[in-house]
Amino acid sequence: MGCGKIADGHAEQLLAIGRADLVAACDREPLMVERFAQRWTGVTGHADMADMIRVERLDAVHIVTPPDSHVQLACQAMELGCHVFLEKPFALDAAGTRRILDCARETRRRIGVNYLYNFETPGLRLRELMDERALGDVVHIDTSYGYNLGGDYGMAVMGDPAHWVHRLPGKLFHNVLDHVLAKVVPFLEEPVAVNAFAHRMRPDSGDAALDAMPDELRFTLAGANGVTVSGMVSSHARPVSHAMKVYGTRDTVELDYAARTLVRSARQDQPSALGRLFPAWIQAVRFAGNGAKNTGDFMRNRFHYFQCMRVLLGGFYDAIEGRGEDPVPHTHILRVATLIDGIVDALERPA
Template sequence: MKLRVGIVGCGKFADVHVQQVHALDNAEVVAVCDLEPLMARQMAVRYSLPAMYSDLGRMLTEERLDVLHITTPPASHPALASIAMEAGCHVFVEKPLALNVKAAQEIVAAAEHHGRKLCINYWYNYDPPGEALRRLVEEGVLGEPVHVESVFGYDLSGVFGSALLGDNEHWVHHLPGKLFHNVLDHVVNKIALFMPDADPQVCAFDHRHRPASGDAVTNAVMDELRFLMQGERVSGYGVISSHARPAGQTLRVYGTRNTIQVDFQKRTVVVETAQTLPTALGRLVSAFSHARAYRRCAYGNLRQFLWAEFHAFEGMRRLLRAFYDCIRRDTAPPIPHAEMLRVSGLMDALIGRLAQTRLAQEGRQ
């Protein structure tokens, strides 16, 4: 019997949730909800869904849902998650988990109090490159992690960026970290996999690379971020760039044995090893070694394509399957609560450091 899934929040990314659930054989979307009835109606019509609501309480009462997907702005996540869990639903929530770690703790506490499963959509870590990286680490190829570099490219000329910059009431303007707050999870959670520290030293800088528009609200949205975290044994460097091209998403992990380079857009995972041949010959052979590694990635991607596993959101599909399986088997969720809270705490530290840096800069002007 399939799990009954409901979705609250029928904005742009809710489409991806419906599509990925429909691709699975162990769950089905039976209802959607949005405060704006037209938004719920258009989604129900486009995906031939049986029910639509503008009242979450009514949907939870009438539909007997097993799982609720929360795809609303993050300020609403704690209240919606609590209502859903009290009604007996497990919860799959979009990132960021909440506006700050205190609110994130409320969501986790509700899950533990009601005995419900909770998962956040850190889907990149379950994409084929993310899983390949995890296997290499488990096999000891990396050795002990020393430093991590996580880069996230964000094209503001896309649909979401245009909507944000064209609407002063867009919900992103109300986030403590504005644009960065909405995508920072994708950068920080990858670093957190290798940096166990809950309270590392943090340096952070941001600026607006695009020209000023004459609108104060829009101008307050910074579009370039750089930060450095120093833990006890591991350091991390993060980048969010809206102007670097191509707009990619990469992860580079330096270890005591080897370095692993992951490109989530091209879906390549390459291990960089130390030269063992004499200097000149080693430099010559190194390029051929890299070529072989990329060729293996290309053939692997082709194989996934032929097996219909080369989807844009394959990682989300795999994460959902794992989450739904943990519900059926009553096992631990794929992403531990402690990991969600640690990422939320690191984001708080980064956003707080950015505010301090801006104040210091203003004081020097």
């Protein structure tokens, strides 16, 4: 449901996992549906989602429309018997998120969300390290997410003052905070204290809608368990970053989601000048190990751009078939939405 840019990513990975047949697409713009059907063989175009579900007798629907439509569309699809996979943001706020999750529970349908970066290679490795207690207790997390306003998605937002991103309560940040927060909510116990501030670095454009959109965000989170998080969403920092550093009582690791690496932080275990000589070489070996693994994954056809979505969708369809739990727990989805609400509220508080 929805035939915009990200719809092709869903279609590609859905076909790659071979767990379902891609048979129909729907969009309120006939031209979008027509072009999508031309790109994907065997797809029938529709103008109404309910009609599509009934006519095609669908089992699952991927909803990739703007988030202000998610509550209505997701609940309608589940009430018609479909499992639903939602593109982020899951909903506009925590209240909408609860409505969707409640509907999933009432209809006994599976609901998933595209928190794909939790299923990137470094994200999966971090989960293994946590299960092994290799890091000890987490003390602090530093996370960064870059958004290139000159890229394909950024240009779409900047080139259209009527783009749906400008309607979001948190505007640009609202569209990416799911990716940032989904990675840290497993480490935080509620209640979580939230502080945030934002500003615009780019010059005036003369368009009120564009100039009302900040492009730099900083925030801090403090969980009831004492774990803290510092976060940055930046449109100007270069290179464009997508990274996280997790500090533990036993060890610390640095994750680069763009490069698909996870390395332990350097230690200075030897005395004097020698202690400063070895860490760089040790880190080089660790990065080389990551490079070798990535090369192996590439050779085995497991290094696609949306490989993480492929892993996530595999888990989602496992859950539909009763072979596993939801890959993204409902509790995590709601906590992400609650934290986004908290950040938006913090940005609206007087300085």
